[in-house]
Each structure stands twice: as C-alpha cells, then as structure tokens.
Amino acid sequence: xxxxxxxxxxxxxxxxxxxxxxxxxxxxxxxxxxxxxxxxxxxxxxxxxxxxxxxxxxxxxxxxxxxxxxxxxxxxxxxxxxxxxxxxxxxxxxxxxxxxxxxxxxxxxxxxxxxxxxxxxxxxxxxxxxxxxxxxxxxxxxxxxxxxxx
Numbered sequence: 001x002x003x004x005x006x007x008x009x010x011x012x013x014x015x016x017x018x019x020x021x022x023x024x025x026x027x028x029x030x031x032x033x034x035x036x037x038x039x040x041x042x043x044x045x046x047x048x049x050x051x052x053x054x055x056x057x058x059x060x061x062x063x064x065x066x067x068x069x070x071x072x073x074x075x076x077x078x079x080x081x082x083x084x085x086x087x088x089x090x091x092x093x094x095x096x097x098x099x100x101x102x103x104x105x106x107x108x109x110x111x112x113x114x115x116x117x118x119x120x121x122x123x124x125x126x127x128x129x130x131x132x133x134x135x136x137x138x139x140x141x142x143x144x145x146x147x148x149x150x
Contacts, residue, residue: 052137056126059136063112068139071130076117078147080139081124086110115148 059069063083070080087108091100100106114124 053135054137055134056131056136062138068141068144069136070139071133072135072137073133078119079115079117080144080147081112081114084111084113119148 053072059081062069063081066083068080068082088105089108091097091102091104091106096106112124113121115121
C-alpha cells in the first residue's frame, strides 16, 4: 500500500512524501493536541524503544516547524539542533560595529544552531554524513526543556 502525504511548513511550502505500509504516525507539533501528522515508513527505520528515525529531509521539515532534532549517532548527551528565525536588529556591538555603523538596521538570516553537550550554542553546518544519515530523531519539547532547564 502506498499513500501520498503532504506536510506544510510555516512558509506554506508543501513537502510531498510517498509512504508504504507498515506505517507509524506522530504529531509534528508534539503533545496530544491536534496538529499536522507525519506518517512514515520505508525510508525511516524503527529502532530500539520504538524511536522513529528518519533522514535529514524530515529533520529539516521538523526544524522549519520549530521542533528540535538530533542524530542517534552523536556522542554527547543533550545535543540537538534548532532553527533560529531571521530577524532585524540595530548594530550595537562588535564585531558588527567594525563592519556596519552603530544603529544601522541589518537583516539576520534564519540559520540552524546546535546545543552542545556542554550546554553552549554554536552555529551548525551539516557534514556529508549528517546529510546522508537515516538516524535523525525528534527531540520532544519536554526532553529539550529538561536539558536546558527551561
């Protein structure tokens, strides 16, 4: 059995997917409330403890929806990725003061950051291995909050 499914991101860009039985579903926004549901089979694999794993394309779709993701292969505990939305702000500190005049409005583009095992935040850039891996997992909001103490 094959089913055509679509996920819409906040930018309303549909992400079509073909899935085949057997299938699993989870709420992309988390919790027990209503929201978009992702149904996956075939590409993602079910691993120990009933954790749904998927590839980077699904991880990116989840990031665009404001969720946090990680790879099961990462060594550090508490590591995850999140999307930082774009913003506009006024230049008021180095190093931007050396590039732009004080008070100038600049556009800060959306990007992906990582929470490291040490609890710091760094910009993240995908490796070839990250892009090809099928061991990406969704980090539930409650788990991320416990990691960060929020």
